[in-house]
Amino acid sequence: MLEHVKKLIQFYDEVLSMPHRQEIARELRDEDDLFLLLLYSEMIGIPNPIYYYTLELYPYMIENFHDWHLRMGMDKSPLTGIRCC
């Protein structure tokens, strides 16, 4: 019985939290997108004084980069240097 009540409370919490979790995830993703834009700014003509350091992050960013350019409405990678798809 107690188990059922716990399950019910968990379900209720999940229903109510869903849109809120989504909203927070969206905010975080927007921040991430901005960060990626800073990272690749040199390639789209915005000078970036710490370009050499950000360059080193590329191997770690390829996965994220792929999702990012899809979200930005580009089906294929816009950068020749990065071949993620």
Next chain:
Amino acid sequence: MPGILVALIGIIVLALGYRYYSKFVAEKIYRLDPDYVTPAHRYKDGVDFVPTNKFVLWGHHFTSVAGAAPIMGPAVALYWGWLPAFIWVILGTVFAAGVHDFGTLVVSVRNKGQSIGTLANRLIGQRAKILFLFIILILLLMVNAVFTWVIANLFIQYPSSVLPVFIQIPIAIWIGYAVYKGNRKMLGPSIIGLVVMYATAIITSRVDFLQIDLVGYFGGEGSTGLFGLGAVSSAFLIWIIILMGYVYFASTLPVWKLLQPRDFINSHQLVVGLAILYLGLLFLNPEMTAPVTNSNPDTSWFPLLFITIACGAISGFHGLVSSGTSSKQLNKETDARFVGYFGAVGEGILALISIIAAGTFFANSDAFFATYGSFTEANGAGLDVFVVGAANLASGIAIPPDIATTIVSIIVVSFAATSLDTSVRLLRYIIGELGIEYKVPALSKKHVATSVAVVSSAALVLLPQGPNGFGSGGYLIWPLFGTSNQLLAGISLLLISIWLKRQGRNYAITLIPMIFLMFMTLYAMFQQVFFEWAWYGTESDMLLFVLGAIIFVFAVWIVLTAFNVLTKKYDNPIDND
């Protein structure tokens, strides 16, 4: 007839509709495929596209679509007697709303989770998208105007509800900080918030000086208030200004600071409200005292009944929720039946209890006709009757009437306020989008767009001359709100029909409700726009005439487009993705 029997018949018909009709639609018409890879899996990103358990998704879908509208519509439509409202809610839910909500969900899932607006662009053409945007714009304006008036009206009628509603704001801000800064769960703090709110309600119900009664401060109903207006009109003016100021801030602040925690507290109220009403009905077992039908109405039920009850029978707004959010979170295509169709059933159950709460309140028919003397009076009194009727049901579970009245009015205000917040925010986005589209970049600025949204909504509440004088524009706007809502549902049903036709399937199940809805909407609009609101009409009002005429032209345009698209021969079946 006992209220319980009415509820039971309604619930049985809805259950049969879900069990058999939705099964037939799912298997034979929409042909759901359990192996189809839904957008939630295909485009999984942890934000918009998240595969979700069907029960959780249903809960979220239902709380998104349930608001003040399915309460207000049926309470007004009671004017024609409880039977017509009951039949329209039950049959409308089974044959129109269920198919519509379910269909928009399926079509969206089969098209990358795109919204109805985007699909209109693809299936009908560019013109349809602009038309769609304008209809949504007008619909949101209506929501703002109607619900601002609803809240102001409830604050004036039930001064004890003011403080509990306003105390929610600091509590919500505290919860926002506690949850996001302290990384805690929201459930506990939000329940504490709810308890504080209801405790305040109990205190304000019993302590007179804590009731913010503006009409009383001006010296009662007959006295003069601000700028030579009457006391009631002045109270309306003050509340509308305060509410508009509130929504301005609420919709420009980051969501986690106020809107989200407030929403969270309000979500509990849907459960509390339904529990109070249905348990009260069970224990009190009241008789339906409203007449079965009104034999001598001053306004015919045909076609106005189908416009007055939108949410609860069929509502275009649900299509926006189905196709905009729920379709991106559907785990399996076969879950669409439960989420979409059963979501509509939930809304029908809410409308059903609204009819019963208002219909069991009166002592006898004479008392009913004293309140529902004319259709205009019904528009004004409907919501108040629901509040006192619901409080009457709550006495079945031993809640004192004065406290129950305050709590029910808080629940209705909370529903309306949630809709108001959301619609001002959406209106801001659309104004921004139109600004970019038509090269007016200033409109895409947050504060400019919000100001335009708030000022135009306020104008719509204050300018039309309602029967209560200043500030009662909401009385007149309700039918217009219903009309634009039904138009949206009409377009969605048309889109589903086109999609089914191009799949080579039988599209009668969506085409028939669409023709029915469009006919009723056009007929009602024609009557009101050209015989009532026009400069030569019986209740001349230029603002409503212009708005109504725009919607009427849109409706005719949609019918012509529908005819054109549905009679066109397609060589290629539509590709789904």
